[in-house]
Structure formats: C-alpha cells, structure tokens
Amino acid sequence: QVQLQESGPGLVKPSGTLSLTCAVSGVSVSSNNWWSWVRQAPGKGLEWIGEVYHSGSTNYKPSLRSRVTISMDKSKNQFSLKLTSVTATDTAVYYCARYVPVNGLSYPSTFDYWGQGTLVTVS
Amino acid sequence: QSVLTQPPSVSAAPGQTVTISCSGSKSNIGDNFVSWYQHLPGTAPKVLMYQNNKRPSGIPGRFSGSKSGTSATLGITGLQTGDEADYYCGTWESSLSAWVFGGGTKVTVL
Numbered sequence: 001q002v003q004l005q006e007s008g009p010g011l012v013k014p015s016g017t018l019s020l021t022c023a024v025s026g027v028s029v030s031s032n033n034w035w036s037w038v039r040q041a042p043g044k045g046l047e048w049i050g051e052v053y054h055s056g057s058t059n060y061k062p063s064l065r066s067r068v069t070i071s072m073d074k075s076k077n078q079f080s081l082k083l084t085s086v087t088a089t090d091t092a093v094y095y096c097a098r099y100v101p102v103n104g105l106s107y108p109s110t111f112d113y114w115g116q117g118t119l120v121t122v123s
Numbered sequence: 124q125s126v127l128t129q130p131p132s133v134s135a136a137p138g139q140t141v142t143i144s145c146s147g148s149k150s151n152i153g154d155n156f157v158s159w160y161q162h163l164p165g166t167a168p169k170v171l172m173y174q175n176n177k178r179p180s181g182i183p184g185r186f187s188g189s190k191s192g193t194s195a196t197l198g199i200t201g202l203q204t205g206d207e208a209d210y211y212c213g214t215w216e217s218s219l220s221a222w223v224f225g226g227g228t229k230v231t232v233l
Contacts, residue, residue: 036222038168045125045227046160046168046211061221095167099222102156107173109156111213114167 002026004096004115012090012122018083022096022115029072030054034099035079036111037070039092047092051099052079086122093117126151127212127225134231139202143228145195145212151223155215157195159188162209162227171210172197204232 008020022035029035036051050060052070060068064083072079083090097111106112128146135141145157159172170179172188175195187198195212212225 045209046162046213046224048213048222048224051222059220062219107170107177107179110158110170110173111160111168112170112173112179114169116167
C-alpha cells in the first residue's frame with residue numbers, strides 16, 4: 001500500500017525558510033512517477049507548488065519558482081520542499097502527493113496518493 | 124485567480140443531480156487530460172475522475188466526468204449527504220509547464 005507522510009516544523013518565522021519532508025512507503029521514489037507538493041491556504045483552494053522526478057527534473061509554479069526547491073533523497077525514499085523568504089501568505093496546509101504520468105501505472109495523469117497534510121503557520 | 128474557472132458553489136436536495144463545470148483554454152483543458160478531486164476538510168484530497176471520464180476503483184458510478192473542447196464537467200447523481208465537500212478540477216497548463224487546479228466548488232446537500 002502506497003503511503004505518503006509529511007513532516008516538518010509547524011511554525012516558521014517571517015522571512016525564514018519553510019522545510020518539509022515527505023516520507024514515501026510502498027513504492028520507490030525512483031519509480032515512474034512525479035512527486036509533488038500542493039498547499040491549501042485558509043479559506044482558499046488547492047494550489048500546486050511543484051514536482052520532482054527521480055531523474056532530478058523539476059517543475060514549479062511560475063509565481064513561486066524563485067523561492068522553491070523540491071528535491072529527492074532516494075536512499076531514504078523521500079522528497080522535500082524548501083520555500084524561502086516566507087510571509088504570512090505562505091501559511092497553509094501542505095500536502096505531498098504522487099502524480100502518475102500519462103504512461104504510468106495506476107491512474108495516469110492524476111494525483112492518486114496524497115499525504116494527510118501538515119499545517120505550517122508563518123508567524 | 125485560477126486559470127480554470129469553477130462555480131463557487133452548487134446545491135441540490137438528496138437524490139438529485141448536480142453538475143460542476145470547469146472552464147479553461149486550449150493550453151490547459153483543450154490539450155490535456157482533466158482530473159477531479161473531492162476534498163473534505165481535514166482530509167487528503169481524493170481522486171474521483173482521471174483522464175476526463177475514468178473512475179478509479181471504488182468510486183461509485185454516481186460520479187461521471189466529461190470533457191468538450193476547453194471545458195470539463197463533473198456530474199453527481201443520486202446526491203447523498205456524504206457528498207458534501209469541495210470539488211476541484213485540475214489539468215496541466217502547457218504554456219506554464221505547471222499543473223493548475225480550479226478554484227474549487229462547494230457542494231451542499233439541502
């Protein structure tokens with residue numbers, strides 16, 4: 001069974017760096033999937049942040065690109081999010097998720113597994 | 124403001140039908156697959172529909188999806204109180220090389 005679990009500080013100071021890790025079990029992060037971060041600010045909708053592939057390729061939301069880094073640690077079967085220069089507008093529940101590419105197994109072209117989410121408050 | 128437009132809310136009585144629209148453009152919905160997600164507060168989003176109109180295992184047939192041109196639609200028939208949730212469409216935005224979600228639609232069962 002595939003499982004994703006976010007971890008990291010729940011409180012970050014303004015202008016600081018938000019760092020989260022997503023531990024993956026049941027599947028290798030080196031498999032043919034993209035590993036993504038999605039957030040939801042209070043009262044707002046889902047917002048895609050970016051993704052990483054085991055080759056090292058990444059894609060980021062353009063408006064966040066200058067502040068975001070998503071990386072992968074294959075030895076620990078996990079991937080991470082770093083968001084710099086945070087402000088109160090970065091306060092959100094952060095989810096990690098698996099995105100299955102169009103040529104992937106499971107349900108292609110969709111986010112099929114998600115973590116439970118972790119609240120990060122910038123204050 | 125999302126590049127995918129959804130109505131903020133829809134409502135209907137139990138047993139009735141609701142449809143949720145998702146409007147985009149050629150560079151997103153027009154050229155890519157659409158998926159739909161159900162999101163209950165405090166839980167992880169769940170995929171309801173992938174590649175426009177395919178249901179994952181375990182999703183009831185009451186849920187249906189379609190796509191035409193630059194718009195997609197999620198339908199829910201036989202509405203149940205357990206269907207009260209936020210629903211999001213999503214797709215790849217080719218011009219940005221980024222995934223985009225719609226603004227979300229809150230479904231209320233009257």
